[in-house]
Amino acid sequence: MAPTQNLSTSAPPPLHTFHVHHRAVPYRLFAVVYLSAILLLFYHHLYKLTNLLLHSTTCSFPLVFLHLSMVLADAILAFMWITVQVFRMRPIQRRTFPDNLVKMLDKSGKYPGLDVFICTADPYKEPPMSVVNTALSVMAYEYPTDRISVYVSDDGGSKLTLFAFMEAAKFARHWLPFCRANRLVERSPDAYFGNNHSSSEDIEEMKTMYEAMKVRVENIMERGEVNEECLTCQRERVALNKWRPGFTRQDHPTVNEVLLDNGEDRDITGHKMPNLVYIAREKSKSSSHHFKAGALNVLTRVSATMTNAPVILTLDCDTYSNDPITPLRALCFLWEPLKGLELAYVQFPQHFSGINENDIYANENKRLYRVNPIGMDGLQQGTYYVGTGCFFHRRALFGSPSSQLFTERRELNPEHVVDKDVKFEADLSMAHLVANSNYEDGTNWGSKIGFRYGSLVEDYYTGYKLQCEGWKSVFCDPERPAFLGDIPISLHDVLSQNKRWTIGLLEVAFSKYCPSIYGIRSMGILMGLAYSHFAFGPFWSIPFTIYAFIVPLAFINGVSSFPKVTDLLLCLYVFLFVGAYAQDLIDFLLTNGTIMQWWSDQRMWLIRGLTSHLFGSIDFFLQKLGFSALIFDVTNKVVDDEQSKQYEKGVFKFGVTSPFFVTITMAAIVNLITFVVVVLRVVFLPEKFGEMFVQMFISGFVMVNCWPIYEGIALRVDKGRMPMKTATISLLLVGILHYVTFYLINTC
Numbered sequence: 138m139a140p141t142q143n144l145s146t147s148a149p150p151p152l153h154t155f156h157v158h159h160r161a162v163p164y165r166l167f168a169v170v171y172l173s174a175i176l177l178l179f180y181h182h183l184y185k186l187t188n189l190l191l192h193s194t195t196c197s198f199p200l201v202f203l204h205l206s207m208v209l210a211d212a213i214l215a216f217m218w219i220t221v222q223v224f225r226m227r228p229i230q231r232r233t234f235p236d237n238l239v240k241m242l243d244k245s246g247k248y249p250g251l252d253v254f255i256c257t258a259d260p261y262k263e264p265p266m267s268v269v270n271t272a273l274s275v276m277a278y279e280y281p282t283d284r285i286s287v288y289v290s291d292d293g294g295s296k297l298t299l300f301a302f303m304e305a306a307k308f309a310r311h312w313l314p315f316c317r318a319n320r321l322v323e324r325s326p327d328a329y330f331g332n333n334h335s336s337s338e339d340i341e342e343m344k345t346m347y348e349a350m351k352v353r354v355e356n357i358m359e360r361g362e363v364n365e366e367c368l369t370c371q372r373e374r375v376a377l378n379k380w381r382p383g384f385t386r387q388d389h390p391t392v393n394e395v396l397l398d399n400g401e402d403r404d405i406t407g408h409k410m411p412n413l414v415y416i417a418r419e420k421s422k423s424s425s426h427h428f429k430a431g432a433l434n435v436l437t438r439v440s441a442t443m444t445n446a447p448v449i450l451t452l453d454c455d456t457y458s459n460d461p462i463t464p465l466r467a468l469c470f471l472w473e474p475l476k477g478l479e480l481a482y483v484q485f486p487q488h489f490s491g492i493n494e495n496d497i498y499a500n501e502n503k504r505l506y507r508v509n510p511i512g513m514d515g516l517q518q519g520t521y522y523v524g525t526g527c528f529f530h531r532r533a534l535f536g537s538p539s540s541q542l543f544t545e546r547r548e549l550n551p552e553h554v555v556d557k558d559v560k561f562e563a564d565l566s567m568a569h570l571v572a573n574s575n576y577e578d579g580t581n582w583g584s585k586i587g588f589r590y591g592s593l594v595e596d597y598y599t600g601y602k603l604q605c606e607g608w609k610s611v612f613c614d615p616e617r618p619a620f621l622g623d624i625p626i627s628l629h630d631v632l633s634q635n636k637r638w639t640i641g642l643l644e645v646a647f648s649k650y651c652p653s654i655y656g657i658r659s660m661g662i663l664m665g666l667a668y669s670h671f672a673f674g675p676f677w678s679i680p681f682t683i684y685a686f687i688v689p690l691a692f693i694n695g696v697s698s699f700p701k702v703t704d705l706l707l708c709l710y711v712f713l714f715v716g717a718y719a720q721d722l723i724d725f726l727l728t729n730g731t732i733m734q735w736w737s738d739q740r741m742w743l744i745r746g747l748t749s750h751l752f753g754s755i756d757f758f759l760q761k762l763g764f765s766a767l768i769f770d771v772t773n774k775v776v777d778d779e780q781s782k783q784y785e786k787g788v789f790k791f792g793v794t795s796p797f798f799v800t801i802t803m804a805a806i807v808n809l810i811t812f813v814v815v816v817l818r819v820v821f822l823p824e825k826f827g828e829m830f831v832q833m834f835i836s837g838f839v840m841v842n843c844w845p846i847y848e849g850i851a852l853r854v855d856k857g858r859m860p861m862k863t864a865t866i867s868l869l870l871v872g873i874l875h876y877v878t879f880y881l882i883n884t885c
């Protein structure tokens with residue numbers, strides 16, 4: 138292991154250290170070799186192309202077209218490979234020493250305030266009980282309770298969610314002291330009672346109390362209405378009365394409820410409670426609400442009027458805390474007096490609970506959440522923001538490190554000190570004002586201040602813009618995951634989520650802030666390329682479409698451009714393919730993955746290329762042309778028992794009719810047919826094997842990846858099988874494609 142940094146005998150005990158991973162040096166050497174191979178391939182492409190053009194007749198048009206397509210595919214693959222190298226140049230691993238920080242903070246007695254933002258948007262896709270668990274898990278942080286404030290943004294504008302939080306506020310008075318007394322590590326009640334091994338009278342009592350709350354909340358969820366008898370006091374009645382006739386999710390006034398106030402509320406042992414504030418910002422059909430970024434900006438302002446803590450933690454409603462000392466770990470970086478100034482955020486990776494053994498839908502997203510961030514963390518400016526599990530320096534949301542931007546109201550600026558309780562009347566009316574749907578008109582919110590608008594992946598975009606301004610960030614991945622979130626467990630949900638990301642990324646790629654131009658100019662080549670890797674990620678769909686459709690269809694119609702087995706060039710292809718795949722596998726294994734998980738991951742990468750990336754790109758361009766509007770389709774977090782059982786077993790769920798499934802089924806059919814044709818040709822004309830080999834390999838490889846699809850069409854009878862309609866449409870489309878190819882090739 139390389140020597141750790143920051144250690145010296147005279148210096149105070151370190152708060153954090155890091156070391157560079159061993160793999161950095163061999164990776165750099167390999168990059169040089171691989172790059173030479175890519176150059177060789179393009180030399181060959183160029184040579185062949187000029188040759189073709191020089192001797193071209195109208196008849197060679199199909200071959201020229203095929204060759205051009207392959208050059209385009211390879212160019213995109215090469216670009217993606219180059220951008221990935223940035224993550225492999227200097228991956229680092231960090232360690233934190235929260236004990237040293239605690240000693241320091243205990244001595245000074247100055248624990249910084251922490252404002253936690255939790256966003257939810259739909260009580261039926263994001264069950265309020267799950268949001269409540271997230272909130273309870275952070276309210277119970279191992280941190281002075283009077284320094285924590287939890288703000289819940291409800292874009293669903295639902296009284297069901299508010300009711301759940303009224304219940305949570307009461308339950309928290311028991312839960313927080315219980316966590317402290319028993320030194321729990323799992324402070325989300327659901328996770329704790331779900332895994333609890335020991336049992337005692339205390340634990341049983343607490344469990345009964347929790348279950349009772351859950352039943353009350355689930356009852357009102359079932360009824361879709363909060364009945365009078367569920368309410369226990371006048372205050373609750375007043376709050377819920379705000380849902381007057383005409384109150385809809387898209388059109389309603391602000392609802393702002395202080396559910397716990399640390400100035401007056403105490404737990405059952407007399408300790409101060411953290412603040413807990415519910416806010417459903419004003420919505421009106423006439424103004425854009427900018428989805429989650431808009432919600433976060435409202436929370437930034439509302440919290441500024443009430444507590445204005447210097448540290449902000451952003452959480453999605455499903456991301457509960459899995460380790461109570463996480464804020465201390467984040468502060469190991471944020472609180473270091475000198476460096477803290479340029480540090481915008483400390484990002485913890487997204488980890489998930491409930492992933493099945495082989496992670497069939499690649500929900501873990503190891504590249505995105507683990508492998509690439511450690512690589513960027515080793516660069517000058519650090520990693521990207523992934524939307525949840527991230528601690529911000531509030532100041533970073535207000536202009537670059539060197540020149541702060543001031544807002545339209547003194548109270549909203551980061552240095553403004555709030556010294557009153559959250560329930561202070563004047564602050565409450567101010568909170569209402571800054572949550573108005575037209576408050577941001579004519580201000581810098583969303584453009585230069587706060588979370589940035591303009592992309593459906595507001596996380597990626599905001600992190601990127603902050604880093605362009607000169608802010609740094611840190612990636613912190615302790616052994617025990619700091620947070621755990623939910624995953625979509627149907628293929629359709631996974632792909633819909635990915636389609637939204639695709640659109641959001643393309644919005645950035647094709648804006649004036651394109652990372653390959655603006656990013657490189659602002660942050661240098663490495664950071665710019667790293668951000669480009671994601672922004673142009675949807676382009677994976679181009680080589681996949683070419684190799685899964687155009688190349689095999691041309692091949693069975695007699696047009697091919699692959700080298701023969703005896704050709705030396707084949708070695709180059711083999712090296713490029715095996716080299717890229719093997720290195721990807723190594724990356725995976727080095728971050729605690731298994732071979733089977735890696736296999737699922739590469740399969741999902743191919744599937745995304747032919748589905749969500751493809752349709753997302755089409756949607757993006759349609760929207761650019763004004764044909765469709767952008768929506769943020771919230772990921773479903775509810776699962777039924779049957780679905781989870783099937784997922785547990787590792788079986789793909791298709792079930793619904795969706796365009797996503799048409800393209801992958803088509804790829805499965807085209808490559809099956811090609812494979813059969815190629816094998817038959819070899820059987821009857823063995824001397825042709827040399828010419829057939831590469832196509833046979835490619836189609837065979839696609840087929841192995843498509844196994845769950847064949848199974849879904851032919852071997853399954855359950856509800857999750859591939860719908861007959863999808864299979865039929867796909868077959869029909871393949872027929873048309875084949876006919877068109879045949880016609881084009883044979884009419885010249």
Ligand SMILES: O=c1ccn([C@@H]2O[C@H](COP(=O)(O)OP(=O)(O)O[C@H]3O[C@H](CO)[C@@H](O)[C@H](O)[C@H]3O)[C@@H](O)[C@H]2O)c(=O)[nH]1
Nearest residue numbers: 256257258292428429432453454523524525593594771772
């Ligand atoms: O209008 C909206 C839409 C969404 N959300 C919230 O945003 C979060 C993320 O939404 P989700 O449907 O879970 O999206 P995912 O694709 O699972 O989330 C990833 O991608 C998002 C960007 O598309 C990021 O915001 C998230 O942090 C990141 O985890 C959830 O808490 C939602 O409640 C809102 O508050 N308002």
Ligand SMILES: [Mn+2]
Nearest residue numbers: 453455623772
């Ligand atoms: Mn999510």
